[in-house]
Amino acid sequence: MTTTPPTAVTPVDPAERVGTAVDGVDVLGALSPSRVGDFLSCPLLFRFRTIDRLPEPPSPAAVRGTVVHRVLEQLFDLPAADRTPDRAETMVAPAWNELLDAEPALGTMFDGDGADVVAWLSSCREVLARYFDLEDPRRLEPADRELYVETLTDTKLLLRGVVDRVDVAPDGAIRIVDYKTSSSSPPEFEGKALFQLKFYGLVIWRMRGVIPKRLQLIYLGNSEILSYEPDEHDLLATERKVQAVWDAVRLARETGDWQPRKGYGCTWCAHQAICPEYGGTPPPLPERSPDAAAAQAPDSSSG
Ligand code: SF4
Numbered sequence: 001m002t003t004t005p006p007t008a009v010t011p012v013d014p015a016e017r018v019g020t021a022v023d024g025v026d027v028l029g030a031l032s033p034s035r036v037g038d039f040l041s042c043p044l045l046f047r048f049r050t051i052d053r054l055p056e057p058p059s060p061a062a063v064r065g066t067v068v069h070r071v072l073e074q075l076f077d078l079p080a081a082d083r084t085p086d087r088a089e090t091m092v093a094p095a096w097n098e099l100l101d102a103e104p105a106l107g108t109m110f111d112g113d114g115a116d117v118v119a120w121l122s123s124c125r126e127v128l129a130r131y132f133d134l135e136d137p138r139r140l141e142p143a144d145r146e147l148y149v150e151t152l153t154d155t156k157l158l159l160r161g162v163v164d165r166v167d168v169a170p171d172g173a174i175r176i177v178d179y180k181t182s183s184s185s186p187p188e189f190e191g192k193a194l195f196q197l198k199f200y201g202l203v204i205w206r207m208r209g210v211i212p213k214r215l216q217l218i219y220l221g222n223s224e225i226l227s228y229e230p231d232e233h234d235l236l237a238t239e240r241k242v243q244a245v246w247d248a249v250r251l252a253r254e255t256g257d258w259q260p261r262k263g264y265g266c267t268w269c270a271h272q273a274i275c276p277e278y279g280g281t282p283p284p285l286p287e288r289s290p291d292a293a294a295a296q297a298p299d300s301s302s303g
Contacts, residue, residue, distance in 0.1 A: 029246065030158040033196035036245050041265045044282065046249070047258035048271045052286060056270035058106050063099070064124050065181040068220065069164065070095040071128055072179055073145045075137055083137040085129055092124045127181050130223045142177075143168040151206035153239065157246050163200050173213035176200050183221030193217060194228055198238040201230045211235065256285060 039046040048054045071091045075083050100106055110116040131137075142165045150160035165177040178197055185193045197215035205211050217226040252258050262277045274280040 027152060027158045028156045029249070030160055031242060031246060032159075032161045033199040034161075036199070036242055037192075037195070039245050039249060041263065042261040042269075043248070043252055044258045044260040044275060045265070045269060045271065047252070047285075048274075048282075051253075051258075052283065054271060058109050059268070060109055060120055061181070063106055063109065064120065064127065066099060067092060067095045067124050068128050068131075068181050069146075069179060070099070072131065072164070076140070076142055076145055080138045080141070085132045088128055088132070089125050092121055092128065096121060096124070127220045130220045131179075131218070133223050134218055134220075134225055140167065142166060149200060149203045149207060151203045153243065155243060155246075157243065159199065159203050159206075159242060161196075161200055161203065163204075166204075169213075172210065174204065174208070174210060175214040175216060176204065176212050177216045177218060180217055180219045181221060182219065184217075184219040184224040184226060190226065193226065195238070195241075197228070198230055198234055199242065202235040202238045202242075205235055258282075 035046065035050055038049055049056075071088055074091060074095070075088055078087065110120065144166040145164070147163045147166055148160070149163055150158060152158050163176055164179050167175040167177060169175070176197055178200075180193075194215065194217070197217060201212045201215055211230060211232060213229065215228045215230055219226070260275050260277045266272065266275075266277070269275070272278040272280065274282050276282070
């Protein structure tokens with residue numbers, strides 16, 4: 001039996017999908033945590049995704065993340081008493097069908113006989129079931145889910161993203177929650193894992209004038225929760241880091257020097273064939289103004 005490779009799709013950041021257009025607004029550019037992460041792990045990968053906007057084959061792991069996030073969002077539409085593991089399980093297939101309707105190319109991830117998709121849906125249910133080991137959604141009433149947030153820095157850089165869940169306590173304390181369908185990182189990489197949440201903490205602080213009390217990563221891959229209480233110092237440091245990344249993006253744009261950085265992430269990179277580290281040659285940079293490209297380009301993901 002021959003296997004048809006999945007049809008490549010242009011990755012679109014959720015922040016771009018729901019964000020306000022930045023055309024005509026006086027901004028330098030836009031960054032989301034995912035795009036900052038791309039640049040920090042490999043500037044050339046950032047270029048391929050953000051400037052060239054090269055399509056990538058969909059990955060079952062990433063799409064599983066999208067489906068599980070969708071179910072966890074919809075779960076809180078139900079009356080509290082109905083937010084049970086059994087009910088959540090029934091929501092997986094409809095969430096997948098909804099995604100497939102919106103992006104039919106995702107169906108090419110699986111072979112025609114249906115066995116792969118059945119096994120994959122089962123893996124989605126397994127990951128989702130772990131959520132109920134960590135939280136009881138019947139006892140929660142989130143203030144927001146899949147919340148688009150954005151703020152403009154003093155340097156006219158638009159920071160934006162989509163927060164999985166925001167909880168607000170009766171005393172006004174804010175908790176930012178992010179679901180990861182992967183497993184937790186080793187301690188030495190915790191800072192990297194928390195960066196995304198500090199980014200959201202910074203944006204919400206700028207938007208609401210309140211520093212979130214708690215940042216919480218819920219790892220459904222291995223049933224762990226990572227919590228962190230940020231302070232002003234943390235969030236100002238995050239702002240400086242994001243600005244430094246933007247300055248480096250601008251320098252790469254001016255010089256045309258988008259350095260590849262070989263590392264662990266290469267294992268999953270869809271662009272090895274055109275990467276100099278693997279003997280490939282990147283395509284010429286597109287004619288379009290890189291500033292405009294970066295400003296309009298995809299910025300997260302679902303983890
Ligand atoms: S293969 Fe590795 S070094 Fe090359 S673009 Fe991808 S992530 Fe960067």
